[in-house]
Amino acid sequence: MRATGGFHGRKIQKTGGSTYIISLPKNWVTSRGLHAGDVLTFAPRPDGSLQIQAEELGSAEVVRRVVPISNDMDEEHLLRRLIAEYIAGSTLLEIRTTTRMSARTRDIVRGFAQRVIGPEIIEETAESVILQDVVGPNPLPLPSVIRRMHQMARAMQSDAMAAFHSADASIAKDVIERDREVDRLHWFMEKQVNSALRDARVLTSLSVTLPDCSTYLLASRLMERIADHAVRIAGTIPLFQKERPPAAMVAELERMSEAAATALSEALDSLERRDIEQANTVIDAAHSLVRERAHLLQEVSTKRGRMAVGLAYVLESLERSALYAGDLAEIAINHAVETPSAMVGRPMAAPLPKP
Template sequence: MEARKVQLAGGATFTVSLPKPWAREQDVEAGSLLYLSSDDDGTLVVKPGEGKGAEWTATIDVTTYGSEQIRETIRASYIGGVDRITLVDRNGHDAHRRAVIADTVAELSGVDVFETTETQIVLRNLIDARNVSIAKNVVRLRLVALAMQRDAVTAVIRHDRTLAEQVIDRDREADRLFTLVMRYFRRSLADLRLVERIEESRPELFEFYYVARQCERIADHAGKMARIATQQSTPPDDTFAETYAELASRSWRIVDTASGVVLADADVETAYRTSITCDELVADVETAERELYTYESASEAHRYGVLLDSVKRTAEYGNNVAEMAIQREIRETMAQ
């Protein structure tokens, strides 16, 4: 780290010189435009600018790509913050390729097919960052994930295949919300103007991203339980069903309470209590898991064990959110 003294110029302006090696590396010269952004901790970030409102673009030759490579390329470009993606196939995009692209686009918020030719398909993000509320999207993701969990447990206990399939379908909505949050978090690391437009600091964006990540994992476990509901031939026995429902309900409360501290400014003391509650739940789940050794059917015991593991994981993800809430409280205290 290099230290430089602040100078007073003209009696009213503070100035500091830029390191010449850095300026040359960034093609900065007299008259160049630099963007300055200050964080809550007092850090000032300096970044060369390409011009106000510059669009991030990417042109990718996908001639030799298979369907999964196409999907991953589009998703990676979107998450990376690209505004305009041009997919080039020198041999021409066939009907199957176009269908794969359309299906992938449908899974991403704000993206649409902007232009098509025989050899090029242009995708463009249509959402203005100023119209995006990261906090609201995370709150919505939390609601979706918890609703999926409740319905998945109900589907298992009632042996409701239709409800289970609905839970599995809703996993796409959870993925779409998480991908949107991840896009803006990733881009904020490199685009200072974006941070100003969405009116969230980078530490806050990281916290929202982290909570969204836990919620996305909770939704995945809901889908996992729902798939078990579609595969079981009979509902679980009453004893297990009662234990499973009670433990699952406690895990939801942990997630709901912990996320409320980050997303709704609830009392941080709640986050400290959540850690104790989670430990108690994990111990009770492990007790229930040991009882599965008494089951005569190995396949049934295994199925129940997977369900209990998802309950435990859900609680642990909620506890991760509580830990984030505590870290945020400490960060804000230090900033005062």
């Protein structure tokens, strides 16, 4: 039968009384260098399709990239380039300069290797550093990554508010440093999703569907943003060293923080359970917190100077965290509708124990 729109139609034939067979497109067989007697692998997909591979699962192609750089390259620019190469799925990355690589450049590359999951330095020369991804295609299930990011983001927000309550610079510093752990998990999520979109074998090994990949990536981005706002709250502590905010205002902000954290946890639960009713409850709660923010903003406007700036930053970050929880709940609704047979009550994946 003719191919239409890139799809090849073949009639199912029956042989031997119990075996069903189909023929393979000749162009595909020859382009893959296959011959009679070669073995193909088959993998049923959750959407009902059947995946056929010419290689054994796990023999994914090694992606080698050479990244030419200069020693005078801006540090942030170099880090962004290396992170982009990592997210793109490069399994073997050679960072190369045209002249001897400076100590500063090597330090930046080493710092990058410490900030991401997988790449390790396996070779160095005068002009290059070579990194290889040593963790394999599926070291962490994607649902576990999301649950871990949630635990970290919620703990960071709680500790940031503790630092705000006591004006403790050491707690604030710890919150800021922990943001790197959330970033590395988010970059790892981006890398895994990109790999799954590019290679169906990776998608199979992750035991997820393409809609799952989109959902997890969106959820990961929201967790990363919430962690960023925890860092922003921690960064306000120097503004309160000379003058402490009123106790009543601190109590209101702490209550708002706890409500936002609860909304985030319930949004994640609704995503895992595909529970539309629970997700709608979270969205309503997030909108309620936004209305409360308007009332608190009036009180903040009565303050002056550094006090007013610090309180406004804290209030805005808590509002954004609540809205991100609402966004996650909307994602949960969308994902539940994509899989109507499991809209309520059945987990999307086995969740990790809650903290």
